[in-house]
Each structure stands twice: as C-alpha cells, then as structure tokens.
Amino acid sequence: MAVVDTETLIDAWRRLLAGSGRPWVLFEHGTCVVLEEPGGGLAERATEILRAYGPVSVGGPAGDFRVLELKNGEGWLVTGHHPDVVTFVALEDSEDPSHLAVGTLGRSRRDQDGRDLHVVHVEDGRPAGV
Template sequence: MDVPELVETWQRIIIGDHKSWVLFANGTCVILMEPAGDLAAQATEILREYGPVHGGTPAGDFGTITLDPGPGWVVYGHHNDVLTYVAPEELSGDGEPSDLEIGLYGRGKRDQDGHELRVVHVEDRRAA
C-alpha cells in the first residue's frame, strides 16, 4: 500500500476532526492526544518507546479490531494511541485470517516502524 492510500485509510479510521496524528512507513499511526511542538518528533519519541517488540513483556501483547466498514484491521498494543493498519492483501492464505495471524503481522509492522522511525505523514489538527 502506498503512502497516499495509507493516509486516506487512516483519515477514514480516525474518528474526530480534532485529533492530530503521525503515520510511519509501515502503517503504524501514533495519535497525539496532547499535541505540542514538533508533532513528528513527539510521535517518534512515543514510537521509539512503545513500537519495538520485546517478547515476554507488555510490548509483545496485542489485540485486533476489525474495521467496519472495512477492509482491514487495526492492531493495538500496550500504548492505546499506537495503532497499526493491516490490509487484507498483506495476509496470504485462503479464507479469513485469524486474530492471531492479523495481530502477529501487525505487531511485526509496529516493531519495524519502532526501529526505523521513518515518518511519512503528519496530520496536524491543532486549532490555528
């Protein structure tokens, strides 16, 4: 999925015209509930701490949300405002993938974003 498509997907997912957020290269979005200063830097610090996966810790935990309307899923972890989008075409196999498959895939994308920390879009919704 290319960046403009990912941005459009997150604009559809995030409810509320007042929420600022930052998108990373592999589909992880950090919603900034208290945006201040440089939003990319603020989100990068959050993802640096809460993006990488460490087995046996809360950083390895995840849950999934099926998007309605779809398509796809959002995978969340140990920080409520760090979310990763998983598109149906990213998962192989026949039939509907399990929550485990979706979650592991999304967690892997979050881990990659947590290490690379490459911002591809900033949605600044702060009042002017």
C-alpha cells in the same frame, strides 16, 4: 517485509480518524501515533512515543496485541501497550484473516516502525488556532 503503499495508508488513516480533531503521525510500515497532547513538533513527539512503545521485546508487554476488525471490511487495527499507537493492516495484506495472523503482522510492522522511525506523513487534525 512487504512494502506498504504510503498513499493507501494515508487515505485509510484519514477515513479512520475523520472528525477526531486529533493530530496524527504515520510511519512507513503503517503504524500511526495519534497525539492526545502533542506539545512541540508533532513528528518529534510521535517519534518519541514510538521509540519507547514500538519495538517488540520477548516476554514484555510490547509483545501483546489486540485486533479490531474494521466494520467497513477494509482491514484491521492492531493495538499494543500504548493506547495511541495503532497499526493498520489492510484486508489484502494478510492471506490468513485469523486474529493471530493479523495481530502478528501488525505487531511486526509496529516493531519495524519503532526501530526505523521513518515518518511518512503528519496530519494536524486540530482546529485552526489551537
């Protein structure tokens, strides 16, 4: 699997989630868990969610995906069966811009993140004192 630049991913997710007020946790291959009700440690909670909803199993809902094209032309978001687990695929990461190719790439990255569970960044977007 191609190496995904961590700083590029952090910058992309900061732009995408600017003003959301929600904390988020980024994993090594570009999967982001946006926490609605974090409770406890952010990285621990996100890891718990990704452990349950990241790995892909044949014939199950984990294999399903939806591709959302970003309006800024930066790439795509690939969603799965958990609403707060999303994988970013940069425009330059996929030679084939079809939703099938991009979705398959995003799903494979989510699968890898769900197995490796390597947190590379935590961003607490909540207002101070919350």
